[in-house]
Amino acid sequence: MINFILICSLLFxxxxxxxxxxxxxxxxxxxxRIQALDALGVNLxxxxxxxxxxxxxxxxxxxILLIGILSFIGTIALAKFIERGVVIEHKRSE
Amino acid sequence: MKVPNDIIIRSVTKVAVVIILTFxxxxxxxxxxxxxxxxxxxxxxxxxxxxxFLAFDIETVRKNIPxxxxxxxxxxxxxSVLTGIGGMIFNMPFLTQDFDYxxxxxxGKTELATAVLFDIGVALAVIGTSLTIIxxxxxDR
Numbered sequence: 001m002i003n004f005i006l007i008c009s010l011l012f013x014x015x016x017x018x019x020x021x022x023x024x025x026x027x028x029x030x031x032x033r034i035q036a037l038d039a040l041g042v043n044l045x046x047x048x049x050x051x052x053x054x055x056x057x058x059x060x061x062x063x064i065l066l067i068g069i070l071s072f073i074g075t076i077a078l079a080k081f082i083e084r085g086v087v088i089e090h091k092r093s094e
Numbered sequence: 095m096k097v098p099n100d101i102i103i104r105s106v107t108k109v110a111v112v113i114i115l116t117f118x119x120x121x122x123x124x125x126x127x128x129x130x131x132x133x134x135x136x137x138x139x140x141x142x143x144x145x146x147f148l149a150f151d152i153e154t155v156r157k158n159i160p161x162x163x164x165x166x167x168x169x170x171x172x173x174s175v176l177t178g179i180g181g182m183i184f185n186m187p188f189l190t191q192d193f194d195y196x197x198x199x200x201x202g203k204t205e206l207a208t209a210v211l212f213d214i215g216v217a218l219a220v221i222g223t224s225l226t227i228i229x230x231x232x233x234d235r
Contacts, residue, residue, distance in 0.1 A: 059128075090151060
C-alpha cells in the first residue's frame with residue numbers, strides 16, 4: 001500500500017517537472033525562468049526524498065542538502081543579475 | 095529613487111555559510127567509506143565562498159581571505175603528485191595508497207589512510223580552479 005502511494009507521488013512529481021520544464025523553455029521573461037529553476041530544484045529534492053523512503057535508505061540525504069545549496073546559490077545569483085546587472089560587485093555600492 | 099539594499103541576503107549568508115562549510119567538511123571526511131570525497135567536498139567549500147562573494151563584494155572578501163586561488167590550485171596538484179610519488183619510494187607503482195590502524199589518545203582505534211592526503215590535494219585543486227574561473231568571468235570590469 002505504502003509503495004503504491006510512493007510510486008503515485010513520484011508519478012505526479014514527474015508531471016510537475018514536465019510542466020516546469022515547459023515553463024523553463026517557453027517562459028516569456030527571465031523571472032519566469034528563474035522561478036521555474038527554483039521550483040525544479042524543490043521538485044528534485046522531493047523526488048530524491050520519496051525515492052529514499054521507497055528504498056528504505058539514508059544514503060541519499062547528502063544529495064538533498066547539496067541540491068538545496070546549489071539551487072539556493074543559483075537563484076540568488078540570477079536574481080541579483082536581474083536586479084543589479086552585475087553578479088559579483090567589485091566594490092560595495094553604498 | 096529606490097536605493098537597493100541587501101540586508102536580508104547578508105543576514106542569511108552569515109548563518110548559511112557556516113552550515114555549508116560544515117557540510118563541506120563532513121562530505122570531505124566521509125569520503126573514504128561513504129559517498130563524498132575530495133572533489134565534491136571542494137565543490138561544496140567553493141560554493142560557500144561563492145555565496146560570500148555574491149552577498150558581499152570582492153574587496154571585502156579578499157581582505158578577509160588573503161589567498162591567491164591560482165596558488166591554491168597549483169599547491170593542490172603538487173600535493174597530489176607528491177602523494178603519488180610517495181608510493182614509488184617504497185618500490186610500488188605510482189599512486190599506491192596504504193592504510194593502517196593506530197591508537198590515538200581521544201579517538202581510540204582509528205584508521206589512518208594516505209588517501210586522505212591525496213584527497214586534500216584534490217580538494218585544494220578544485221577550490222582554486224573553480225574560484226579562479228568564477229572570479230575571472232564574474233568580475234564587473
